[in-house]
Amino acid sequence: MPLTYLDEFRSAPHVQRLLDELNERRGAELKIMEVCGTHTMAISRYGIRQAAPRGITLISGPGCPVCVTANADIDRFIEIAMLPGVIATSFGDMLRVPGTRMGLAEARSRGADVRIVYSPLDALKMARDNPSKHVVFFGVGFETTAPTVAATLLEAHEQGINNFFVQSVHKLVPPALEALCSMPDLDIDAFLCPGHVSAIIGPQAYKPVAEEFGIPCVVAGFEPVDVLQSLIMLAAQVDEGRSEVELQYSRGVRPDGNPQAMALLHSVFEPADAEWRGLGIIPGSGLTIGDRFSSHDASVRFQVDVSYSHEPRGCICGEILTGVHTPRQCKMFRKVCTPDHPLGPCMVSSEGTCAAYYQYED
């Protein structure tokens, strides 16, 4: 029978029993940060924030790649999209994110050839089918996505598809967690770590967070039972004075991650400093295209001026992404910033914290 076990991870009686277990806990107050947009949505959608006992606060961190992409990077891709002869391709999530002057959707309405793709391979196919055009893919995403783009770049290179380019703004989760841990005003007791990022990098990538910064980590799945079980595991670590990396999502994540995907990622990309919305520049937290593939690097091929870039005024997405504030503390939330008229990325992205609160928690 196909994947029938999934029912077990959604079953109301199981959820109730796990909640009861969590409610019996008598430890100190706990602040747990999730750093994965899919967890943000699961916690909101299943009402886990409200259902969790009083002493356990769930805070959203910088877990949505769309949201943490800096305006300068969005502006740069839009400027490239506006160049003649360019087909700009992107995952759909980025389309409505506003840049400094406009978003990709508006660029399209002004004549840019912007196309949504489901896979980077679709963009490569467009390049193959349109040899007279420059097809540029917006490489947004964490370690889950970067290997898929690496595989696509490798294919383009091997097949000599020279009109395919990538603007890589990929980001790495562990360096961001370590940067968060180093922030003086961060008040977090434990991390709920992303499942599908970890399917690639493996749980041990969070070892420095647990061992050097003393913050417990649990790699969690996305069903309500997964999230609750992971909260119990995190609470137990804190209550017992442990600080380790544990794997709850063992059906999707191997202890060593996906070594083939990591090898491919490293053969195409090199670590680089990257700017995160809300966090600033984090050393070694981004991926640039290595020299061997530089002829496919959009930032080398297309020189554009984005000196006008700045972050949206009045939007506190930066503070929301670091868990310092919640959406309800933003003056624009629900009033002038809504999913229909989003002012900041956390409201636009289907996995953004503001969108999750707007849709499920108010």
Add this chain to the structure above:
Amino acid sequence: MCLAVPAKITEMENQIATVQVGGLSRQASTVLLPDAAVGDYVLIHAGFAISLIDEEQALETIRLFDEMTGGMASGGGGA
């Protein structure tokens, strides 16, 4: 964005798998998961299989939360 959906591989040719996702048939590359084979359940992200789903591990997780809650989870399969 890091959403990955579970799917079953029903055919495979030159590292392109045909997978079933919620009753729909789609193509996915297996270059990131070269050991994947017909019959396997995999997680699909952006047109690529990125991880094998381990059903034994899934059942083990259920057994563990059964223990954790002192309950009878394995018998209580849900709607």
